[in-house]
Amino acid sequence: MASEIRFHQCSEADILPYFYKWAAAEHWNPGTEGRELVDVFYKSLPRSFYLAIAPDMNDPEKENVVASVCAATYGDEMGWIGFYISSPEHRGKGYGLAIFNHALKVIGNKATVGLDGVLAQVKNYQKSGFTNSVFESQRRAAKIEHFTSRLSNFETFGDTSITSIAEIPFAELDALDAKYSGFRRPTFLRNWIDFHTNKEEYGRFSCAVTENGQLLGYGCVRPAAESFRVGPLFAESPQVAKTILYHLANSVAKALSSPNQIPSTSPVLDLDICAGNANSVSLFDELEIPMSEVTTIRMYKGKQPVVDISGVYAPATYELG
Template sequence: MQKNSYTIRTMARQELDIALDWAAEEGWNPGLYDADCFYAADPDGFLVGLLDDEPIATISVVKYGSSFGFLGLYIVKPEYRGKGYGMQIWDAGLALLSGRTIGLDGVLAQQDNYKKSGFTLAYSNVRYQGAGGGHYPAASGIAPLSALAFDDICAYDQAFFPGNRREFLKCWIAQPQSTALGILRDNKLAGYGVLRSCRSGYKVGPLFADSPEYAEQLFLALKSHAPENAQVFLDIPAINAAAVDLVKRHQMVVSFETARMYTGQSPDLPINRLFGVTTFELG
């Protein structure tokens, strides 16, 4: 074999675990069961770069529907950075999403590099950290998502995402060590959220709701399912003033920030009803 042979190919499912281990080392705190749901979204949407058969770089380029894709998990092992391997897998990933609007949540330090590839800043997403447990005021209409028609959940979710993510959602709301709740008004879904177990603590995501009041009721119900004083994280669009009010009202503090960027036209999402991002890796 030629020495220092660098190849890029589609990941096998087990290699996605490697990417998420690297993400954890970067401090991104993935969920314990994210990999299966990520893979369900698009089994061909994950690339690995290998140097003499050693995985040294990863990227996810997940396709949704016919016109949208989301880029994430762009990681090069630290000892191989600055040698061009990352740019090669980046270019390969972008090629797979050619012709689509592409979104990403990038670390702020890389924002200028992403601009060189045609990405423009839409807004910041900010991770807030607080405490789990607690009692929440009884809120009528809150029900487990498992008790609701999946088609209704998909239909509600569609407004908040630029492409069809039915297969991802089916896995996401039913993963182990998670709580998925909806809030009903007039027998229609008026919001939903998911709390999942992560490498450290728990994350709420997504958190979508038709009003700040519904969002807060869902948030309090979800975080009550986390152990008392366990870390609970919520990733909010910084331009949603009501979401900022929510995290501040519950004494949550900033722990991380990303730049939500897109190529082409930014999707027209109802940011005023988007109180929690599903995941920085897949949108």
């Protein structure tokens, strides 16, 4: 019974056995070996991860972990729900709703609570007061060589310069992230940038495009359970997005050609593109990058944040915004 469960605030030791393994089993394609979960998500939000634990129906001396959630808070105004998963063998018993409501309680009276909901759960989220936004994500994926061959003309363009995001003042990256996500999260962003900077031996790369000292966009890529995942891909124009995407794909291609340099991962690049941005859809249609069955809708409870989706080609991560 859902009324008999208890909620456990997680330590780092709980992250890989539950959040990583369960997300991988759902084909959410988490980062290789769960490193982003430990080194970014948990490090940034150490008091935000919870498990629901219920008595075993056949053995009163035992307990089972039945559901997970991350109840993140970004500053005083923003909350985010991610990694909301019920263990398959315990679904249909009310455990999922119980831990979801616990997450809302943990987040408290924030002006806004966001999440990226899979289509099957949208109606349930609506019952909890969430409304749809125009931010719909579509997963697009193709072989890395497809990206590099189709984008080879965008190694450079105009008077732009390509640089590591480590060379960009953090305040500029923070401002761009807030513009395209709708909220500020400096601790998360610093850890995300560090995770992708000077980590070539782990297959993680980043780059930024500038023009006359002005930041036009940036992107990151990391190895995951089923592919290499790009996120974010923020850009002021399709040309900037193509340039960033080419350099990320080319960096991965070079790394894959060096034996034993990076973790063994399928030579596929995927992105959860922002389908609400017509330029993003057009770009990936033009590149003939097919869409998979993974689709999510960004939903909010409370005040909808102001988000400039015109520059969002892919968010950092749909798990935590």
